[in-house]
Amino acid sequence: MVNVSQPALSMQIKELEAILGTTLVERSPRDLRLTREGRSVLDRANRILAEAMELEADARNARGLGELNIGMIPTVAPYLLPGTLAALRAADITRDLRLREAQTADLLDGLREGRLDAVIIADPAPAPDLIAQPLFTDHFVLAGSRSRLNALSTSPEALRPVGLPPDQLLLLDEGHCLADQALEVCALDRRQTRLDLGASSLSTLCGLVAQGFGLTFLPEIALATETRGSPSLALRRFDAPEPARQITLVRRAGTAQAGWCSELAGHIEQAAALLVAQAAKIAPPA
Incomplete structure (x- = not known):
């Protein structure tokens, strides 16, 4: 949602095309499609938006507000969240936590777009724009x-x-x-x-x-x-x-190594260690 009417949005796109001197959208009676230049502009706009959201998050953390937007895959969240959340709340009762449970591809999209600060996933593929920290x-x-x-x-x-x-x-x-x-x-x-x-x-x-x-x-x-x-x-x-599988904490490469990242990793590792110890009693290793 961009909260702009369709005619106004079309006018804004045309104005942007005039400023840039190139066509961004291919128009037909039944369809709209981005041109090659349009895709390039969209990619850059997404990167700028992510940087802006990251700047806002850094400023918010510097003021001590401490809002964290965390994502976890569904085969991790129900088991790690209870112990992790309890530890995070105990460490800072004022921290504003926002959690999202989704599949890996959706979480990585949210991370790259700046909607999430970090995600906990399994066996992530290497990516130059992301930093992966193995947890357990x-x-x-x-x-x-x-x-x-x-x-x-x-x-x-x-x-x-x-x-x-x-x-x-x-x-x-x-x-x-x-x-x-x-x-x-x-x-x-x-x-x-x-x-x-x-x-x-x-x-x-x-x-x-x-x-x-x-x-x-x-x-x-x-x-x-x-x-x-x-x-x-x-x-x-x-x-x-x-x-x-290797459970990993992933953040953007441009995110400063703030205290919340190592704190979050430590709480997850502690919660996981307790669960693994319980598992060893339920199904003892061979």
Whole structure:
């Protein structure tokens, strides 16, 4: 939303084209499309807007207002948020925290556009405009019904991801990085899995596999939450080397290394350490 009427916006674009001496938009009776020059201007405008928002955030932090806009992926947020938020509130009760839970691509867009100050994601690809700070390693555990896991014990490859029967593997909907990571460690593509459920949460998958509908991957940090009140859900550790994902705090390269960044990283690491310790009791390492 730009809070400008369509005729006024069209006039402003034409005025900008006149100032720049180039056409920014291709106009037809049924469609509008950016020209090559228009795309270049849009990219630069987005960078300028991000810098302006970052300048505002830096000034706000300097005044001690301490507003933070943080994003987390859905397979991390429900498990890390409670402990992290409690620690942040205890450290500064006046801090204004705004949190967004979304998939990786959306979070990185929000970060680059200046709407988010930092995001917590898994295994980010290197990017020159971003700085990634590794936080902790989150191992995967195999989850399913007891009978289904017991049936796997007859195979010598049962406790290795590549040895799992692909027709029994249930995954999150496309777009979730955890699903992509599970497929990668199993050397599979989605077409080889038995059922595409469109599930958007680990809780949904856990409910299904506990009733014998298949097998799924659970990250260690989710074990305490997802096994609570679910006695029919069984777990099995993989043989070494255990498959895992790297949870990382990502910020823009232009963001000053302010105290809030290291503070946030420290609180997340502490919350994760507690969850991993609980996971070791629920599903002891082999």
